[in-house]
Amino acid sequence: MQVRSVVLPHTGSAIDLKLFFPGAGVVRQHGVVSQTMGDQFRATFTDCDEFSRQRLYALLHGREVGSQRSQRFHTDLKVIVREPGRATTAALVSNLSRTGAFVRLERLPARGRVVELELAFPGEAVHESVNAFVVHVAPGRGIGVQFIGATGAFTSRLDEYLTQLSR
Structure with missing residues (x-):
């Protein structure tokens, strides 16, 4: 797995990774840094059994081909946006799905933040x-x-709201 990082670990370092998959939760893996280059490093999983390997493959493949794409709904939902090191901004969600949103705001965070x-x-x-x-x-x-x-509470409330929008 290739990872971008502000602070690069040393080659050979043991690391713990949390991989976030919308709708599928968090996958935790242990690994070892196998290579560093620029602002990125490669890690090899050290405790990945066959079931975990198949699950990761399915989750990653599903994201690549878009099979997990969720139905989108137009809305005007108020939202507060917080970005580390910047002022809090009031904004509006104009498009919402189970996995993401389009947020209308003037001061734009960078892609990848x-x-x-x-x-x-x-x-x-x-x-x-x-x-x-x-x-x-x-x-x-x-x-x-x-x-x-x-969180489960967020997902539950989001699902309720999306059900209302679908009617």
Whole structure:
């Protein structure tokens, strides 16, 4: 597996990886750094049995061919966007699915950044938070994000809201 990193580990270092798959949860793997190059390193899994290897292959292959693409819904959902080192921004989700969203905002985080989204679902006093990976930047419009590490509470509330939108 190839990984980008701000701080590169040394070749031969033991590492723990958390791989986030929307709709499939988190896969944890142990590995060893096998090579470093530029701002990236390659890791080899050290505890990957056949079942884990097949599951990872299915999850990665499913993402590549788009078979896990979720139905999208148009909406006007208020959201707070938090990016480390920057001011909190109020924004609007205009397109929403089970795995991600399009967020309309003026100050755009860079592609590849992780932001925290606090969604204000209608009729809810408590907002739901989720981390999201910026997969698309549309200058003058907003960002496309993929949810990562969603909690059961977030996923449940999101599913309820998407069911309402589908009617």
